[in-house]
Amino acid sequence: MKVEDFDMFCTLLRQRSGLVLTPDKAYLLESRLMPVARKWSLKGLDELAAAVRSKRDEALLRDITEAMTTNESSFFRDQKPFDQFKAVVLPALLASRAAKRTIRIWSAACSSGQEAYSLSMLLNEEGAKLAGWRIEIIGTDLSGEMVNKAKAGLYTQFEVQRGLPITHLVKYFKQVGDKWQLNDEIRNKVQFREYNLLTDLTPLGQFDVIFCRNVLIYFDQPTKGKVLEAMAKLLPPDGVLYLGGAETVLGITEKFKPMEGQRGLYILAK
Structure with missing residues (x-):
């Protein structure tokens, strides 16, 4: 070339x-x-x-x-962020949002939807605690092809073998030919749309939790800062940002700081 x-x-x-x-x-x-x-x-x-x-x-x-655009994803990828969500983030939200009983979660650069659907399954498993709550999960990606795949909720044998517990496969999927179809109960809890992280993010609205894992590693420093500062505007004072294991806010923005004792979790700097 x-x-x-x-x-x-x-x-x-x-x-x-x-x-x-x-x-x-x-x-x-x-x-x-x-x-x-x-x-x-x-x-x-x-x-x-x-x-x-x-x-x-x-x-x-x-x-x-x-x-x-890299479209690498898997169900319950790296597992620990989901354990953190269940043990640390969700209990805090249930306490702080008890009055309005609404939680909004954004899976940014969601690829073919596995992260967003993993959250949907996790929250479904916590169903008794969430009775009467409105949970919104929004998945966005730059790629229209990936957004359409995510909406379909249809995955190959290889895709469902990566990170998905066998109990969840049996409970939430049915086999269609040589692929696996996620059931409507889980799919209907997630909305997918095409969105570019470099554009104005404010139309997406406010979120309690943002997952933006393994995305910033592909950006240069100024772009990382721009995206992080835009995301900071979408979070309330007690909102939470997830980044990938190889990512950090240090030296990039002063809008966020690490959550003490929780690797990969960031909160707004006061």
Whole structure:
């Protein structure tokens, strides 16, 4: 790939998704964009780059962006955040929200929906404590393809084997051919929509808990700061932010601070 084409694609991706690619990731760019070139009846990345420069077709730009966005997810991924939610976050919310009996949770960059549905299953298991409560779980992703997959709630054998307890598979899924369909009870508790984290987040409304795990690692420092400060505005004073194990707010923003004794959990700095 020509250096100028690589640079052009990198600039495009950074502007549209926040994704930062270094020169050693050229192979990744080539492997993921070749299918896009074929879809658009182009012979290779040279022609794809030329098409971007000449047409700026929104559908083409969207295909390029979605092809490069990492869509890695699994049910109850890393498990500990869900244990923390059940043992630490949820009891605190049940106490502090007892008057309005409403909890809103955002799964940002939700990919194909496993994180949001894991939360839905977890909350369903806590059903007795939540009788009379309104629970809203919102999952958003940049990729329209991933949002549609999440809405369908249909997963492969490989996907349900990754992190999903067998008891949950039996209780909440039914087999459809060689795939597994999540039941309506769990699916109906989650709303999915297409949303870009680099745009204005205020239309999403306020949340009590935000899951934004393993997303910031793909952004440069200014973009990380921008996203975190935008998320801070969506949380009440006692709101909670989840980040991935390799992520931190330290040195990026002063809006958040780590929750004492809880790795990966952040609260608003007073």
